[in-house]
Amino acid sequence: MSHEREIHSAAEFDAVLAAGGSLRGRRIQSVDLTDRTFALLSASTADAVFLGCPMQPEAAAKVRADGALVFPPVPDLPFDPYRARLYSPAELYEGITARPYEETPDALSYAWFLRTRADGDIFSSMLRSLHDDAISDxxxxxxxxxxxxxxxxxxxxxxxxxxxxxxxxxxxxxxxxxxxxxxxxxxxxxxxxxxxxxxxxxxxxxxxxxxxxxxxxxxxxxxxxxxxxxxxxxxxxxxxxxxxxxxxxxxxxxxxxxxxxxxxxxxxxxxxxxxxxxxxxxxGVVFLPGAAGTVQEIFDDTTPNYYAAGTAPTPMVLVDRAHWTDRLPAWPLLTALAEGRPMAARIALVDSVDEVPQTLERLTAAR
Incomplete structure (x- = not known):
């Protein structure tokens, strides 16, 4: 789906109508339309999709009659499953200067996740999937x-x-x-x-x-x-x-x-x-000393580089020789996998973070 068809704000909504007067085929994502009833009643909304957009009942009835799909807002959630933008720190930590972390949107969303992740409810699963797909977009x-x-x-x-x-x-x-x-x-x-x-x-x-x-x-x-x-x-x-x-x-x-x-x-x-x-x-990717999660990321990144065909592998720089050769010997395995493959020219092990920028530059230029 082309991003040009998406509308993410009330200002974008108004600009589209001012330019052409039609919402046909548009995807309107998490925009409050409660005060834009006249515009919705006047515009063509055939084949449009409204994702989590509050609107007056008469406007919702009209756009549905036009053939639009309307996914209404979900009440009582600490997050918006249809959100159109990434989070900001201020949004996730709203109120942190006056209230404890446990009362922030971030903590409340985690609490909701803990309550629902194993309850077998298809609705909860769908909400998580909708949210994550919106974040990827x-x-x-x-x-x-x-x-x-x-x-x-x-x-x-x-x-x-x-x-x-x-x-x-x-x-x-x-x-x-x-x-x-x-x-x-x-x-x-x-x-x-x-x-x-x-x-x-x-x-x-x-x-x-x-x-x-x-x-x-x-x-x-x-x-x-x-x-x-x-x-x-x-x-x-x-x-x-x-x-x-x-x-x-x-x-x-x-x-x-x-x-x-x-x-x-x-x-x-x-x-x-x-x-x-x-x-x-x-x-490129820089891997600092870490434990199981970082090891997983190293080999998650290795797999597409190992099988890369027609595209240059992504540079990989591992930092701290002792960590990646002795404590968690990921480097020997990585070099063994890379032997004889294009990715061999795109991996490096360095001793300190100070070496990383120049090493990344060198690996990017490698053929």
Whole structure:
């Protein structure tokens, strides 16, 4: 479906009608139309689809009579299954400065997920699928034409430590090189990379100051509330941060989303989230030290590179030689798989994050 057929806001709705007066074949997504009854009664809506658009009863009856499909809003949900855009940190953490994390939309959505994921209710399953498909659509639109580099790493990396600071410098360097940083959107290494991207357009000293402020709440354990409030304190002090993407999941609800990714595509289905994150990392993927989740991501990324036919494999850079050869020996297996294949020229193992930007550049140029 062409994105040109979609309408995502009241302003876009008005502009379409002003230009041609017809909604025929359009997809109107999560737009409040309760005060646009006259427009709906006047316009042609044949073959249109209205996804979660509140409207007056007479308008709904008319568009249905035209042959439009109307998917009404679902009441009493902490999320919008038809949403047209990615999340922002402020949206997921609404009220965090005055209320505990458990009362935010993010936490309420996770609580709903816990209640419904194993109840066997096809309606709940459908709502999760609708939401996740809408997020995928929004990600495609948000990242179209961008050179996206994925930065993968574990959630256990704490604020205030040298690894966290190094990962933040990496995110800053990649962003300043014209790349869009995308992470798993959670805490630890993921937050550090998004923080670096956030500080990229600001003076170098800002990152150092931000690291000091964040260190007062080193981890999301035991208090997500304190951890999140420290991040929003940084955002309030420097409100004009840089762009990056975070792609977290409610499947790992104990991992809250970090507040430094400007664009957040949060999923219920972790498998969809993992595949989507790696597939959209078209400029390469950096794998920082991590545990089972990061190992899974390495080989999720390896499979399409191993079988790549007609397209260049995506660059893969593993960081920390000791970690990936001794503690979790993913590198020997990766090199064994790559032997004799085009992907062999697109993988690298480096000792520190400082080597990553130049290594990515070299791998991208490799034939």
């Amino acid at each position: 929004a990600l495609d639109e948000a990242l179209a034409g961008r050179r996206v580099v994925g930065v993968m790493g574990g959630h256990a990396m704490v604020r205030g430590g040298a690894p966290y600071a190094g990962t933040a410098r990496l995110g800053r360097a990649l962003t300043r090189a014209g790349l869009t940083v995308a992470t798993g959107g959670g805490p630890g290494a993921m937050e550090a990379a998004n923080l670096g991207a956030y500080t990229a357009p600001l003076p170098d000293a800002v990152l150092d100051e931000a690291l000091e402020l964040l260190a007062k709440a080193p981890s999301f354990v035991p208090s997500i509330t304190d951890w999140a409030r420290a991040a929003f304190e940084v955002r309030a002090r420097w409100p004009r941060g840089g762009d990056s993407a975070g792609i977290p999941t409610w499947f790992y609800g104990h991992e809250p989303p970090n507040a430094f990714a400007a664009r957040i595509g949060k999923y219920f289905a972790n498998a969809t989230r993992e595949d989507g994150l790696l597939a959209r990392s078209t400029a």
